[in-house]
Amino acid sequence: TRTPVNVTVTGAAGQIGYALLFRIASGHLLGPDVPVRLRLLEIPQAVKAAEGTAMELDDCAFPLLSGIDITDDAKTAFDGVNIALLVGARPRTKGMERGDLLEANGGIFKPQGEAINAGAADDVRVLVVGNPANTNALIAQQHAPDVPAERFTAMTRLDHNRALSQLAKKLGVTVSDIKKLTIWGNHSATQYPDLFHAEVNGQNAAQAVNDQEWLENTFIPTVAKRGAAIIEARGASSAASAANAAIDHVYSWVNGTPEGDWTSAAVVSDGSYGVPEGLISSFPVVSKDGRYEIVQGLEIDDFSRARIDASVAELVEERDAVRALGLI
Ligand code: NAX
Numbered sequence: 001t002r003t004p005v006n007v008t009v010t011g012a013a014g015q016i017g018y019a020l021l022f023r024i025a026s027g028h029l030l031g032p033d034v035p036v037r038l039r040l041l042e043i044p045q046a047v048k049a050a051e052g053t054a055m056e057l058d059d060c061a062f063p064l065l066s067g068i069d070i071t072d073d074a075k076t077a078f079d080g081v082n083i084a085l086l087v088g089a090r091p092r093t094k095g096m097e098r099g100d101l102l103e104a105n106g107g108i109f110k111p112q113g114e115a116i117n118a119g120a121a122d123d124v125r126v127l128v129v130g131n132p133a134n135t136n137a138l139i140a141q142q143h144a145p146d147v148p149a150e151r152f153t154a155m156t157r158l159d160h161n162r163a164l165s166q167l168a169k170k171l172g173v174t175v176s177d178i179k180k181l182t183i184w185g186n187h188s189a190t191q192y193p194d195l196f197h198a199e200v201n202g203q204n205a206a207q208a209v210n211d212q213e214w215l216e217n218t219f220i221p222t223v224a225k226r227g228a229a230i231i232e233a234r235g236a237s238s239a240a241s242a243a244n245a246a247i248d249h250v251y252s253w254v255n256g257t258p259e260g261d262w263t264s265a266a267v268v269s270d271g272s273y274g275v276p277e278g279l280i281s282s283f284p285v286v287s288k289d290g291r292y293e294i295v296q297g298l299e300i301d302d303f304s305r306a307r308i309d310a311s312v313a314e315l316v317e318e319r320d321a322v323r324a325l326g327l328i
Helices: 016-026 044-060 074-078 098-119 133-142 158-170 203-210 212-224 228-234 240-255 302-324
Strands: 005-010 038-043 063-070 081-088 127-129 153-154 183-184 192-194 262-267 281-287 291-294
Touching: 005 016, 005 074, 016 038, 038 044, 038 203, 044 063, 044 228, 063 074, 063 240, 074 098, 081 098, 081 240, 098 133, 098 302, 127 228, 127 240, 133 153, 133 262, 133 302, 153 192, 153 212, 153 281, 158 183, 158 192, 158 203, 158 212, 158 240, 183 262, 183 302, 192 212, 192 302, 203 212, 212 228, 240 262, 240 281, 240 302, 262 291, 281 302
Parallel strands: 005 038, 005 081, 038 063, 081 127, 127 153
Antiparallel strands: 153 262, 183 192, 183 281, 262 281, 281 291
């Protein structure tokens, strides 16, 4: 039998954690033949709730789940980790300035980066979900100098999936008819969902839409502000869809993207498309041989350029702010 893959989930007692853990344990993260061992990291006050979730995981009798450990210590949580899902973060509370938010999250992602550096398995892959996801990923990455930088990613797959669904509705097609959609930039309201390189049943998506007004004033803001719309409707932020996107992100990373398609992920920039090297920004990516690679050579017109630049400028500001705070 195969050795179980060590999967660590932080913020395991939170609402995304609750939606995520059962799907990991049932084989959706890595595949139906890959046993997993779960490590749950929580803050001390939430360990008991995590234990409750672990009891329910036991009660599912998942054949692929070979064990569950729960801890409030990052070093323990990341020792030998193969897949690290960093979901727990400090949310923005009323009246909180951006600097305070970044600092509070620096206090979480710096020690977690250090713990990953100290104890992770050689093949560790890290996905940051907790917001501000791109910059939290950058903080963790900067504190893990012995881990290849490309192993740190942040999640824009939910934005990608939201964009697929909105476009499919508009055109009366299914999501499987759509290929090569891209989310560029930051996982925030400045993100740019790009239809100009996307294809719908082989036809260019922007041409198929043929409605610049809809693209600019409906599609882009609907995707970018979907998180707020979910909170408004549900009274709580996206959880199951966020968990689903995290599953998709890791599954694609480990198992590859289909030929003739790509997906979106925030990965360390190599300078492609004018995104400053080292920033963790969303790009069109393919996954090959277990690595995410930025799709090269796309032509970027002025409309897309301005939007990519605006989102990247926000990432630069966040990076400079965490630098000024001494967090990286
Ligand atoms: P919850 O508040 O339900 O859960 C967060 C959990 O993290 C809590 O149980 C808390 O105790 C734990 N936690 C806090 N600090 C921790 C630490 N240092 N170590 C371990 N655990 C810690 O939030 P939830 O709805 O689950 O969302 C989690 C994060 O995902 C938030 O930051 C949220 O903003 C972010 N999201 C990111 C998305 C994305 O697309 N990248 C979309 C969904 C979501 O909004």
